[in-house]
Amino acid sequence: MDRRKFLKSSLVGSGVLPLLTWEEAKAFSLDAEKSLEALELPPDDAQVFNLTCQYCMVQCGYKAYVWEPGKGKKLAGTYTTPLSGEWVHPSFVNRVRKDGREMMVAIVPDRECVINQGDYSVRGGGNATTLYTPRSPEIAAKRLAYPLVRLKGKDSPLTRVSWDEAAAFIAERFAKLKEQHGPDALGLVFGDWLWTLPTYAILKFWFKGLGSSSYAGNGWFFDEESAGISAAFGTGTRSFTVEDFETTKLLVTAGTNLQANGSIWWHRFYLKNLAPGNAKHIDIDPRRTLQAQMAEKHGGLHLQIRPGTDPILAGALIRLVLERDAYDKEFVKKHVTGFDRVVETVRDPKFSLESAVKTTGIPREKILKALELLLENKGQTMLLHEKGLIHQMAAFEAQHAYAVLGILLGNVGKPGACVSRSGGHPKGTFAWPEEPPSRAENLNIYEGLEKGKVKALWAYGSNIFKQLPTLSRFRPLMEKTFLVVSDRIHTEMDAAADVILPAATWGEADLILASEDRRVRIIQKFMDPPGEARPDWEHVVLVAEKMGIPGFSWKSPREVWDEIRAQNDWIKEMDWDSLLKAGTNGLRYPMVNGKSPERLYSDEMEALLGRRFFTKDNKVHVEKFAVLKDFDPRRYEWGEVNARYPLMAIDFRLNELWNTGYTYWDNPGAFERTPDAYLLINPLDARARGIKNGQWVVLESPYGKCKAVARVTDEVRPGVVAMPALFPKPDQEFNYATRPTPTTDGSVDTMVACEVYGV
Amino acid sequence: MVVSRRKALVYLGVAGAPVAMRKVFAQGERVKVADLAGLVPLQPVSFSYPDEGSPAILLDMGRPTYMGVGPKKSIVAYSALCQHLGCPTAFDPKEKLLVCPCHISLYDPARGGICLEGPAISRLPRIVLEVAGGSVYAVGVAYGLIYGRASNA
Numbered sequence: 075m076d077r078r079k080f081l082k083s084s085l086v087g088s089g090v091l092p093l094l095t096w097e098e099a100k101a102f103s104l105d106a107e108k109s110l111e112a113l114e115l116p117p118d119d120a121q122v123f124n125l126t127c128q129y130c131m132v133q134c135g136y137k138a139y140v141w142e143p144g145k146g147k148k149l150a151g152t153y154t155t156p157l158s159g160e161w162v163h164p165s166f167v168n169r170v171r172k173d174g175r176e177m178m179v180a181i182v183p184d185r186e187c188v189i190n191q192g193d194y195s196v197r198g199g200g201n202a203t204t205l206y207t208p209r210s211p212e213i214a215a216k217r218l219a220y221p222l223v224r225l226k227g228k229d230s231p232l233t234r235v236s237w238d239e240a241a242a243f244i245a246e247r248f249a250k251l252k253e254q255h256g257p258d259a260l261g262l263v264f265g266d267w268l269w270t271l272p273t274y275a276i277l278k279f280w281f282k283g284l285g286s287s288s289y290a291g292n293g294w295f296f297d298e299e300s301a302g303i304s305a306a307f308g309t310g311t312r313s314f315t316v317e318d319f320e321t322t323k324l325l326v327t328a329g330t331n332l333q334a335n336g337s338i339w340w341h342r343f344y345l346k347n348l349a350p351g352n353a354k355h356i357d358i359d360p361r362r363t364l365q366a367q368m369a370e371k372h373g374g375l376h377l378q379i380r381p382g383t384d385p386i387l388a389g390a391l392i393r394l395v396l397e398r399d400a401y402d403k404e405f406v407k408k409h410v411t412g413f414d415r416v417v418e419t420v421r422d423p424k425f426s427l428e429s430a431v432k433t434t435g436i437p438r439e440k441i442l443k444a445l446e447l448l449l450e451n452k453g454q455t456m457l458l459h460e461k462g463l464i465h466q467m468a469a470f471e472a473q474h475a476y477a478v479l480g481i482l483l484g485n486v487g488k489p490g491a492c493v494s495r496s497g498g499h500p501k502g503t504f505a506w507p508e509e510p511p512s513r514a515e516n517l518n519i520y521e522g523l524e525k526g527k528v529k530a531l532w533a534y535g536s537n538i539f540k541q542l543p544t545l546s547r548f549r550p551l552m553e554k555t556f557l558v559v560s561d562r563i564h565t566e567m568d569a570a571a572d573v574i575l576p577a578a579t580w581g582e583a584d585l586i587l588a589s590e591d592r593r594v595r596i597i598q599k600f601m602d603p604p605g606e607a608r609p610d611w612e613h614v615v616l617v618a619e620k621m622g623i624p625g626f627s628w629k630s631p632r633e634v635w636d637e638i639r640a641q642n643d644w645i646k647e648m649d650w651d652s653l654l655k656a657g658t659n660g661l662r663y664p665m666v667n668g669k670s671p672e673r674l675y676s677d678e679m680e681a682l683l684g685r686r687f688f689t690k691d692n693k694v695h696v697e698k699f700a701v702l703k704d705f706d707p708r709r710y711e712w713g714e715v716n717a718r719y720p721l722m723a724i725d726f727r728l729n730e731l732w733n734t735g736y737t738y739w740d741n742p743g744a745f746e747r748t749p750d751a752y753l754l755i756n757p758l759d760a761r762a763r764g765i766k767n768g769q770w771v772v773l774e775s776p777y778g779k780c781k782a783v784a785r786v787t788d789e790v791r792p793g794v795v796a797m798p799a800l801f802p803k804p805d806q807e808f809n810y811a812t813r814p815t816p817t818t819d820g821s822v823d824t825m826v827a828c829e830v831y832g833v
Numbered sequence: 834m835v836v837s838r839r840k841a842l843v844y845l846g847v848a849g850a851p852v853a854m855r856k857v858f859a860q861g862e863r864v865k866v867a868d869l870a871g872l873v874p875l876q877p878v879s880f881s882y883p884d885e886g887s888p889a890i891l892l893d894m895g896r897p898t899y900m901g902v903g904p905k906k907s908i909v910a911y912s913a914l915c916q917h918l919g920c921p922t923a924f925d926p927k928e929k930l931l932v933c934p935c936h937i938s939l940y941d942p943a944r945g946g947i948c949l950e951g952p953a954i955s956r957l958p959r960i961v962l963e964v965a966g967g968s969v970y971a972v973g974v975a976y977g978l979i980y981g982r983a984s985n986a
C-alpha cells in the first residue's frame with residue numbers, strides 16, 4: 075500500500091490515538107516485523123534475585139532469573155492461561171554479563187509480591203530491555219562506562235581518566251571554588267528518589283561535608299511538594315495501602331492520571347472494583363484521558379477543570395458539604411483543629427456554586443453529582459492528587475483544599491479511605507542531614523545562578539537540562555558552571571560537562587527503594603555494570619576522601635543503610651539481613667517492635683505508635699485553609715494570558731515514558747507508541763490557527779519554546795493545550811518554555827501562557 | 834544520546850535480540866480462515882492459529898491497510914490474546930481498535946497491531962494471510978510471540 079495513503083488512513087479516528095509523524099510512518103515497515111523462533115525460559119535451577127521495578131512509586135515486585143545460555147527451558151504450545159502472571163513476554167528476556175560471563179536473564183513480574191501479584195505496566199514490562207548487554211553496540215554506546223574529564227576547560231575534549239584522577243580533579247576545583255567564593259558557590263541538583271543510599275550520601279556530603287546549602291531536587295526548588303498535606307497531618311507520607319484500591323467505594327483523582335502513572339494501582343481498581351460496579355471514580359483533570367473516559371463509562375464523572383482553579387472547586391464542594399451540614403462531625407470534633415477558619419473562608423462568594431461553575435468551567439450538574447457521590451461514600455473515599463496540582467502556582471492552596479475536603483468527610487485512616495498524594499517516584503529519602511543555616515536565605519538555586527553566585531553544579535542522577543524549568547534562560551547559565559555529572563547514560567549534559575562519572579544502576583549494584591505504600595525493599599545486584607561504572611554513593615565517597623572530609627568511609631551499601639536507619643525511628647529496626655529475607659514484599663514503615671500499621675492515621679497506627687497523627691499536638695490541622703481567602707486564579711499563570719499568549723499550556727505524563735526517558739529508546743513498546751512529543755489542541759483553537767492534525771507546531775511562551783506534533787482533539791477544552799512532560803528529544807522538551815517561579819509549595823510550575831503556531 | 838528509531842529497531846531485530854530471529858515470519862501450517870465472499874467490513878471473524886489454544890481475529894478493515902491482503906488489500910489478522918496478561922481482546926467497530934477488557938490495552942489493527950495505550954508492551958502478533966481461490970488462509974505468524982507460548986510454531 076502507498077505509504078502516504080497508509081499515513082492518512084492511520085490518522086483518522088479515535089480520541090485516544092497518538093500520531094505517527096511522517097518519518098515514523100515510513101519507518102513503520104516490514105523490517106521491524108520479525109517472528110521469534112523460540113524463547114528460552116528460566117530453568118528450575120536458575121539463580122533468583124529479588125527486585126522492585128526501576129521506575130514508578132507503585133514499586134512492583136520483580137524476580138530476576140539468571141542462567142547459562144542454552145540451559146533454559148524450551149516449551150511447545152500454550153503453557154499458561156490469561157491473568158496467570160506466568161507468561162514470559164519476549165521483552166522480559168535479555169543477555170547480560172555476570173561475573174564476566176555472558177548469561178541469560180529474565181526479569182519477571184513477581185506473582186508473590188502483594189503489590190502487583192504478577193502484573194506490570196508498559197514501563198516496568200520493559201525493565202529487561204534496558205539492561206546493559208554485550209550483544210548490543212547501541213546500548214553499549216549509550217551507557218557511561220568510564221570516568222571522563224575535560225582536562226583543559228570547556229573547549230577541551232572529554233578524556234577517559236581513572237576514578238582516582240576524576241575524583242582528584244573534582245576535589246581540587248571544589249576546594250578552590252569554596253575557598254574563593256564560599257561553600258554556597260557549589261550547587262547540587264539531585265534525583266531525590268535515587269535508590270535511597272546515593273541520595274543520603276550526596277546530601278550528607280553537601281550539607282555537612284561541603285557546608286553548602288545550594289541545592290534543588292529534580293523538579294523542585296525547596297520543600298518536597300507535600301506542604302499542603304503535611305500542613306494537615308505533619309507529614310506528606312502517603313497514608314493508604316495498595317489493597318484500598320480494591321475496597322474503596324469512590325476514587326477521586328485530582329491532577330493524577332493513575333492509569334498512566336501508577337498503572338498497577340489503577341489496574342487493581344479498574345478490574346476488581348470499578349468494572350464490576352462496586353466503586354465509582356471521579357477524575358478531575360483538564361484532559362479527557364482514558365482514565366476519565368473509563369470513570370464516566372462506569373457511572374462516575376470526569377470534571378474537566380480549567381487548569382489552576384482546583385482550590386475553587388475544592389472550596390465550593392466544602393461549602394456545599396457545610397451548607398448541607400453533612401460533614402463528619404465526630405471526626406472533626408475529635409481530631410481536627412482550625413475548622414472555624416474553613417467555615418469562615420468558604421463564605422467568600424468566590425466559593426459559591428455559581429461562581430465555581432464560572433471559574434472552573436465545570437457544569438453545575440457535574441459539581442452537584444460529585445457532591446452526591448462524595449456524600450454517599452463518606453468515610454469510604456480515596457482522594458488522591460499529584461503533579462497536576464503540585465506543578466501549578468497555587469500548589470499549596472490546591473493540595474490543602476482537597477485535603478480539607480477529604481478530612482471533613484472523614485476519609486482518613488480507614489480501609490478504602492484516605493486523602494493523600496499519589497506520588498510519582500519511589501521514596502528515596504529516609505534521613506535528611508541538617509542543612510547549613512545559610513539555606514534560610516538560599517532557597518532558589520536559580521537566583522544563585524542568575525546572580526553568578528553558583529559557580530559549580532553537580533548533576534547527580536538528574537538531567538538538569540530537562541528537569542528544571544525555563545531552560546531557555548537557565549541552561550546557558552548552568553553550562554557555564556564547573557559541571558559534574560553522575561549518570562548512567564550519555565545525555566545532552568555531555569556537551570557542557572567538565573566531569574562525567576558513570577553510575578552502576580538497577581541490577582548492577584545492591585540498592586534500596588520504598589514504594590509509596592511504605593514497603594522498603596532491597597533491589598539485588600544480578601549482573602555486572604558496564605566498564606568501571608560504580609554506584610552513585612561511591613562517587614561521593616571518592617570525592618570526599620580526596621578532599622580529606624571525614625565521615626564518608628562506607629565500604630558497602632549495608633554500611634550506608636545502617637547509618638541512615640539509625641537516624642529514622644520508622645525504619646531503625648530494618649537491618650539489611652531482615653530486608654533481604656523479606657524479599658519482594660519488604661518491610662513496612664513506620665515499624666515498631668516488628669509491626670507496622672497498614673494505613674497511617676488509623677486505630678491500628680494509634681495503638682502501635684501511641685499517636686494518630688504526626689503533628690505536634692496529634693491533631694489534624696486545617697487552619698491554613700485561610701490562605702485561600704487571598705486565592706485568585708487570575709493572578710499567577712492566567713495573569714500572563716493575553717493577546718500575544720492567548721492559550722494556557724499544561725503538561726502531563728505519558729504512560730510509556732518514565733522520568734526524563736533515559737531508557738525510553740530501549741523499549742520498542744514505549745517508543746513506537748509515541749515517537750515524538752505531541753500537543754493536544756482543541757479543534758476550535760487549531761482551526762483558528764490553520765493547524766492540521768499531525769503537523770509540526772511550535773509552542774511559544776514568554777519564557778521560551780519547544781516543538782511537538784499537533785493532535786487536534788476535544789480531549790482538551792478550547793483555550794488549553796497540553797503536551798507530555800520530559801519527552802526525550804531535546805527540541806521537544808516542554809521545560810524550555812516553562813515558568814521560572816517556584817510554586818507556593820516550592821515546586822516547579824509547568825502551567826504557562828503560550829501561543830502555538832505551525833512550522 | 835538519543836537513539837534513532839531506525840537504529841533502535843536494528844537493535845531490537847538483530848544485534849541485541851535474546852533469541853534467534855532468522856525468518857521474517859514463522860511459517861506454519863496453512864489453515865483456511867474464511868471465504869472472501871462471506872467477509873463484511875469491520876465484522877471480525879474468529880479462528881485459532883497456530884493451534885486450538887491460540888485464538889485469533891480476522892478483520893476486513895474496508896479499505897487498504899498496512900500488510901492487508903485481498904482485492905482491496907484490506908484484510909488483516911492478529912492473535913486475539915492481549916500481550917499484557919492474555920485476556921481475549923475484542924474488536925470495537927466504532928474506534929476501529931482491538932480492545933482488551935482487562936486493563937484496557939488498545940491495539941490498532943490498521944497499524945500492524947501496535948498498542949496505542951494501556952499496559953501491553955508490544956504489538957499483537959500478526960497472523961500472515963494468503964488469498965487463494967476466493968479463500969483466505971493463515972500461513973504463519975509475524976512479530977513477537979503469541980500470549981501463553983514460548984514459540985509460535
Ligand code: SF4
Binds near residue numbers: 130134195198336337
Ligand atoms: S506500575 Fe510502576 S512500579 Fe509497577 S511495573 Fe509499572 S512502572 Fe514499574
Ligand code: FES
Binds near residue numbers: 953
Ligand atoms: S490483559 Fe490485556 S490489558 Fe491486561
